[in-house]
Amino acid sequence: MNGLLLTDGYKTGHHQQYPKGTEQVYSNWTPRSNTYAPEGCDKVLSFGQQYVITWLHDYFETNFFSKPKEQVCDEIEEELSMYLGTPYDGTHYRKLHDLGYLPIRVKSLPEGVEVPIRVPMLTVVNTHKEFYWVTNFLETILSTMLWQPMTSASIALLYKRIFKKWVLKTDAENLPFIDFQGHDFSMRGMGGLQSALSSGLGHAAVFLGSDTLPVISGMRKYYNAEGFVIGSVNATEHSVMCAGTKDDEIGTFRCLMNTYPNGILSVVSDTWDLWKVLTSYLPILKEEILGRDGKLVIRPDSGDPVDIICGTSQKMDGSTPQEKGVVELLWETFGGTVNEQGFKVLDSHIGAIYGDSITTERAENICQRLHDKGFASTNVVLGIGSFTYQFKTRDTFGFAMKATSVVVNGERREIFKDPITDDGVKKSAKGLVKVIKEDNEYALVDQVTEEEEKEGELKVIYEDGRFRENVNLQTIRERINNSI
Template sequence: MRMRSSDNVLKRKQANKMSVGLKLPLAVLTDSYKATHYLQYPPSSKMVAYGEFRSGYARDKADTRLVFHGMRYLVEQYLSRQWTESDVTQADTFFRTHMGPDNSKFPFPRGMFLKFVNENQGYFPVKLECLQEGTCIHPHVPVYQITSEGEYSTLCTFMETLLTMVWYPTTVATLSRRCRDLIEEAFEKTVDLGRESPLLGSRLHDFGFRGCTCVEQSILGGTAHLLNFDGTDTLSAAYYAQFVLNNGVPVASSVPATEHSVMTAWATEKEAIDNMLEHFGAGIFSVVMDSYDYAEALSEVLPSVAAKKVEKGGFMILRPDSGDPLEAVLAALHAAEKVFGADVNQKGYKVPRGCGVIQGDGIGYDSLSKIIDGVVEAGFSLEACAFGMGGGLLQRVNRDTMSFATKLSHIVYKDGSTADLMKAPKSDPSKASLPGILAVRRVDGVPTAFPADAPEMQHVDNLLQVVYDGRPCKDDWEDFTGVRRRVAEEWSALPKTANVISHGLRHKMVQIAHDRRVSAEN
């Protein structure tokens, strides 16, 4: 549903307020060599480039699904910003000093920049198409396509550096979703309501803000995680998702929790927990238990506060923060069972009464899987466990985790001749790119790459939708609730692996490779 114009203005104002950049000239938000490419490309009247992920998460070949997310942020915060003459002047001053060893002047397309500042209200002169936020795909499906024409054609890949940054929220969203798969499977096995349990959304909590390199990273990564879970301590992401992406509707939650500084500020851990019970005992609260001696805290301190905890009636979460993660979790569960008792649910697994555990130290995909298996093997329901993921969620990923790349795929030369372009390195065939102007449609529900002019694309919606066309043109981005819904529906429906390059596109790749070999031989 298209929003009222007044709502659109408000949303743009909110997005602008969220800007956390350093206000650098847009001309320097790229790689140095990008500034010189306008002189390196052959004379042309049109260029097209696209971006893709070339592998599944961490090269996993058994499950290559991924969750595309984050382009809205890049479009609103960067691509839609108007350049000014001051931006170009500042860039000119910089590039005059950005010289090589021979002190030669570093070139940049100053004339083109000034031209679109004066003739296009400062908007960067390209068209950008991309998949909808939250679309679930496999590697090699184009996630965006950028087109430049006329005198600006050689600026096609100038914004590649910024647009490539979509790798980060997409990778975090994918990792978070894979973790949810692990948790969902265990819930289905050990929790009475299975995947329908309202507890499931809080089982993986984002602890990653303090491990981020900057506030902007926390927003992008933290929001990506919130596509799959509603538990977070990364307030920057929770606020952004709620007020910029979801029309003020809340999307995230947390609970009062101690840290070691709180525990050690009191004379004893018992006093610290008594204070928590006074303030939060009727609700859900978390207490870190290993400031001194974790085993003693479980065997001596926990029983000493049990009566008061039961009287208050709330839910106490025990948090270990050192030692072997699986051993620490099991120790907490056994202690909770001993002190408060446990019930056996309908599926035959133990659920401690009014007490659980959250493990936030050393959590990654592999360790999460190991802990879940250990908890289930010990006879406990996973509803008694939650997990906190910090650096393993927002920091321990990079562009190579799912091998993201942007490549030029089509050119119209000045004389009107055209060429579909394809990178095909002999030394690493996995880095081959797709040729031509591309489109994406579903085949049996699976997003699949096609040549844009393929017969199969006739009368079919292209999943690559225009979100910027020489100026901002999209003011009806789907709200965060809708994106969440898309992720949940598409992820479970998508096969774990699929052939996503259409027959026509694959034939074109083979033909281009053949023609290149013939040309080289001659």
């Protein structure tokens, strides 16, 4: 696709609509509201800027600047003439091609830090007077690509905070477990490959467990990741279980354990009757399971996650499998240990994972109810899927990129929007902006001078086709973990 098509249709005429003599357009990317975010998401995790700017740079290099000018510019003029129903003059595009790079300066807050609502996380400004139109020409693609990695990373961090809170209460010596307690199962339900990658990168900035394999290449390409990036385990799906026979599901379990005599093996266990698996098959297989050099993980995949894992009874007094739930039933068969904090930890050869329709609220409830029944929260892993990551939009945190300053005929003008019909969410900053850090908290200062704008926590990461201040995955993860 021609790089010049990476925008909204109405952007194609804005170069003619700015005041005569416009020389600069300065915009910022800001989360404006958390009204639609999960409870507890009071801040936004800064993540994805390097990925998005690198992708944008590479795309324009490949699909615009490196192609013959007449080819790409004639093409866009022909397409836009048909699109707009009137002859389109693409002289400004031809001049951009002659320049040979994107004439913008991008400043960003560090990736891996949390930012309060209404604090800008990114600024973009043109570096050549002639290309004032480029800043907001790029607004659409930047918005398209930035909101999802930031949103998913922010929600992943909320999950990790939930897990940390409960592991400290129930199994503190096993704190590193939380790096893998939230596992990304979302790829199949995302809005396409790029959505899966964007969201998956956000998850993997926070957690180490993921089944979204494109994340590995993405982290290596965009965040200089070395060595281990994400991990998972050998695991079945329903087709595997159904390919055996319902009458010999225990034989399927046995075959799987013989295939994988070592390491973690996750087996989907509710293809037919989860409760029969837990109360009949696993007791028969007990010695074989305990004899493996590894852990067998039982994976339910249907029903209410909280009730399935914890049981419908709030205490250890249930009489039916449904009242007891998966963890209590596994304890009855395999036992385990009681840790120093007084909570039950399943034998190391057995465990549980649930990955369907998990939400932050359900994660909290599962940990709470396990605690109330005397079980450590580390007895279960939760798969976080598209119900969490795709069931979100740009409005989850009210992200928007808005121009707040222009230069016209050498005169700087502070501009802003504040619709009288709005509730205040769409009110923008005014003029040039600076982000400061006071008492370990980021804060916005707007209407600053040009010299003041050069100061503060927003640092140049890209300018005139060149990258500055690259960050790697390890640094981002360290910042995130230090924040919780």
